[in-house]
Amino acid sequence: MDDLLLKIYMVLLSALVFLLSLYSLKFFQSILIKTKQHEGTTAVEPPGATGWPIIGETLDFGRANLKGFPEKFFYDGFEEVIVYPLVKIYTFSMACWFLLSVDDECLVHELLKPFNVVVDGFASLPINLPGTPLNRGIKASKFIRNEFEKIVKQRMNQMHLFGEGEEKETILPQPPAKDMLSQMIMFSDNNPEDDEANVTDDHNNQKKKKFMSATYIADLILCLMAAGYHTTSTVITVLMKFLADFPDVLNGVLLVLRLAPPFQGGFTEALTDFTYAGYFIPKGRKLYWTGISSHMNPENFPDPEKFDPSRFQGKGPAPYTFVPFGGGAGMCPGYEYARVEILVFLHHVVRRYKWEKLIPGNINERLKVNPYPLPPKGFPIRLQPRTT
Numbered sequence: 001m002d003d004l005l006l007k008i009y010m011v012l013l014s015a016l017v018f019l020l021s022l023y024s025l026k027f028f029q030s031i032l033i034k035t036k037q038h039e040g041t042t043a044v045e046p047p048g049a050t051g052w053p054i055i056g057e058t059l060d061f062g063r064a065n066l067k068g069f070p071e072k073f074f075y076d077g078f079e080e081v082i083v084y085p086l087v088k089i090y091t092f093s094m095a096c097w098f099l100l101s102v103d104d105e106c107l108v109h110e111l112l113k114p115f116n117v118v119v120d121g122f123a124s125l126p127i128n129l130p131g132t133p134l135n136r137g138i139k140a141s142k143f144i145r146n147e148f149e150k151i152v153k154q155r156m157n158q159m160h161l162f163g164e165g166e167e168k169e170t171i172l173p174q175p176p177a178k179d180m181l182s183q184m185i186m187f188s189d190n191n192p193e194d195d196e197a198n199v200t201d202d203h204n205n206q207k208k209k210k211f212m213s214a215t216y217i218a219d220l221i222l223c224l225m226a227a228g229y230h231t232t233s234t235v236i237t238v239l240m241k242f243l244a245d246f247p248d249v250l251n252g253v254l255l256v257l258r259l260a261p262p263f264q265g266g267f268t269e270a271l272t273d274f275t276y277a278g279y280f281i282p283k284g285r286k287l288y289w290t291g292i293s294s295h296m297n298p299e300n301f302p303d304p305e306k307f308d309p310s311r312f313q314g315k316g317p318a319p320y321t322f323v324p325f326g327g328g329a330g331m332c333p334g335y336e337y338a339r340v341e342i343l344v345f346l347h348h349v350v351r352r353y354k355w356e357k358l359i360p361g362n363i364n365e366r367l368k369v370n371p372y373p374l375p376p377k378g379f380p381i382r383l384q385p386r387t388t
């Protein structure tokens with residue numbers, strides 16, 4: 001009997017080891033990116049003599065050009081580029097600049113590497129063992145939080161505020177940078193319902209305000225960066241694909257968001273009893289909503305699979321039928337920022353470049369959702385500067 005149990009355990013263990021190896025193999029394959037150097041150029045050597053750098057080193061790929069961004073965003077000497085990893089450098093650099101006013105390209109790249117490990121950890125199996133994506137993500141998040149905290153504290157000092165747990169001045173000078181970080185540092189909770197300990201009078205008879213700690217702000221920044229990273233990068237990549245498929249349609253942002261919302265859905269809770277499609281949903285029931293089910297409902301969008309820009313002309317879709325950013329009180333707070341980021345990118349790329357797909361495919365082929373809806377292999381393209 002003991003022997004039998006031992007055999008069963010051995011079989012289960014081997015199966016587990018086999019599954020884990022498959023999973024890691026898939027993970028490592030997924031981070032391999034092929035790049036090709038444009039013939040006849042003397043541009044900086046790509047990392048890895050074989051032209052098969054892993055994604056971490058792909059960051060070096062954009063390094064030379066971040067300065068002149070976005071004009072020189074695409075790596076000189078590569079006319080064939082892979083859109084998705086490059087766009088992620090763009091969205092991350094924008095976030096560093098917009099949220100923290102960090103535009104030092106070395107620092108951006110120093111942060112990007114661990115940041116990628118953090119966001120990969122989000123969409124991984126929940127196995128926290130040494131070497132798993134989740135474990136690596138947790139470790140990288142500690143590093144990146146720490147780095148953000150240093151930036152926050154430095155700014156707090158510039159603004160004559162002090163670190164966590166220390167006394168805080170109430171009168172703030174003009175912030176050195178008008179970015180999200182300054183706003184967060186200046187934001188104070190003035191809720192009159194606050195208890196006496198939190199809102200007291202100082203010797204100048206001014207109300208002491210409750211500010212957020214550097215650690216908390218660093219967490220919020222990381223959260224905003226993560227929420228706005230794959231989402232906007234996916235939209236831009238899919239837009240590039242649709243624009244390659246439909247070169248005469250440049251007004252595609254809304255369409256892409258309907259056909260391929262990067263945020264697949266989310267958990268929510270019923271605030272009150274209600275009936276939906278014949279089902280009674282009691283107050284407090286946990287629910288999962290998906291945008292794509294509204295977007296693909298022919299009652300909302302006739303012939304829903306069709307890429308048809310005219311749908312958004314005139315009055316546009318009925319309320320709560322087009323919900324890529326969610327709806328109601330919980331709607332995405334990064335909505336306007338995402339729109340600007342995507343439009344700035346499109347404005348520059350459309351004016352400066354023409355592009356064609358390197359993997360030919362049916363224009364109606366489905367995007368692969370894993371977990372973001374993307375064209376195969378990160379969408380390799382051939383770029384040409386626009387001459388007219």
Ligand code: HEM
Pocket residue numbers: 223224225227228229231232235261262263266323324325326327330331332333334335337338
């Ligand atoms: C195309 C880009 C984006 C899409 C499609 C998108 C979509 C969404 C959706 C559907 C939600 C859930 C809303 C709900 O539960 O009702 C959400 C939440 C959120 N998004 Fe975005 N988002 C995008 C970009 C961004 C950006 C750029 C930021 C930050 C800079 C951001 C920050 C957040 C945050 C913090 C939440 C959580 C809000 C909460 O729970 O109260 N998003 N987003």
